[in-house]
Amino acid sequence: MSNILKSRELPILVLAVVSLITIFDYYIKIPALQSLAENTNQFAYIISIITLGVGAIALFEMHLKKIRAKKQDWIFSVWTLAMIFVTFVLGISLGIESGTYSYWFNNIYIPGRSAVAGMIVFFAYAVAFRGFKARNLESTLLIVALILALLRDAPIGGVIWSGFAPIGYWLKDVITASALRAIIVGTGIGGVAAGIRAMLGQERGVGT
């Protein structure tokens, strides 16, 4: 029994069976198959809840180890664990609908998250400054396209020359859109192929 559970084939078999149930449920409407597909979806939901516990244990282990060893920035690990503990206790004792729990979430988590999101613009400038350097023909074309896109949208572009807007939109709607569509088609085909390879046990690292 333990040999079967440890075998390489078992996870691939589970993956293949669940995938086939989901695929056939989309194409063939049989009540029994439909109920089987719904059940497998429920299983996925239950597994995700169980893995949340696995993740929480891994997180606790990692931070406790760091605190015990007094590694660099260990104080932040204390803060992380304290926050998890307080949120957990508040959620369990008062319920996630309670005002105290919501206050905690809305006034500590959300502002922090918004502050981090707001910082993205600075990262965008830093990355653009680093990335858009005319090193070769391709990067020079990229910079020219970027300048045209900027002049298309910036009010000053229209003031300088009315032709920036049509050129900018042509670049976006014709050149960029066609290139992106080619990538999307390739990705779609690649996705289906990767799924089939995983079902056949040919995708490295997935059940192997």
Add this chain to the structure above:
Amino acid sequence: MNNMFYKIVTFGFLILFFVLILFNIQRGKEGFIPKIRKIAPLEAINEAIGRAAEMNRPVHGAAGVYPINSQWGGLTLVGMSILNYVARLSARYNARAFFTNMESINHPALLEAVRSGYVAEGRPELFKEDTVQFVIQDKVDAMAYGAALGTIFDRERPAVNIMVGGWEYETLMVIQAAHRAGAVTIGGAIGVWRLPDFVAGADYVLLGEELMVAGAYVAKDPVSLCSIQSQDWIKFIVLGLSALGFILNLAGVHVLTDFLTM
């Protein structure tokens, strides 16, 4: 055209895809080795991990922010295939590697993908408890994950940052944090969303389909390489359909266009 006809045709395509892949796998088993063009970012992974080992600095790998049971979970699975390869190379070159994750449902699968990489190289002892780190669970977005990676990179100073799978708004934060730490970033994106971020910030980018074939490409065995060839055949069919649709449209017949845009 009714929905039933559409489903029959797409199902037919799926079966065709299955048959082509099985056919090519059989050819691979018989020893046929197809010619596959070199994918620079995947070749660069080898070099970058070797460099990390020489510098005695760690390698970081992440399989993106999407849960494996979501619509974009396929990307995460493909990302894990690449991380399995990264783990193998890290074990081979004796480079310390750490892998981060922000979705609890991905954690057991990522643990297994990485652990099996070390085992495959005969170095299971290099796989430590903290080799795969569950950083955070964020149901709103991945901002906290991005911020956490910034701090982790400042502390660990990785020499290589491998970002595969699917990414969101935090991409720029992670790329810039890796740059600040002096790491080479090898990333992967599948089109519209994060492609510009990776093109502007990463040193090597796996574009769309390249990300999808990475797992099979790095395996380098004839069976995996042959399975990639099936995709090219399907692409030729799609190209043929596109050309046919274009010609039919010019002739005023819109049957194929209507069908493909259903």
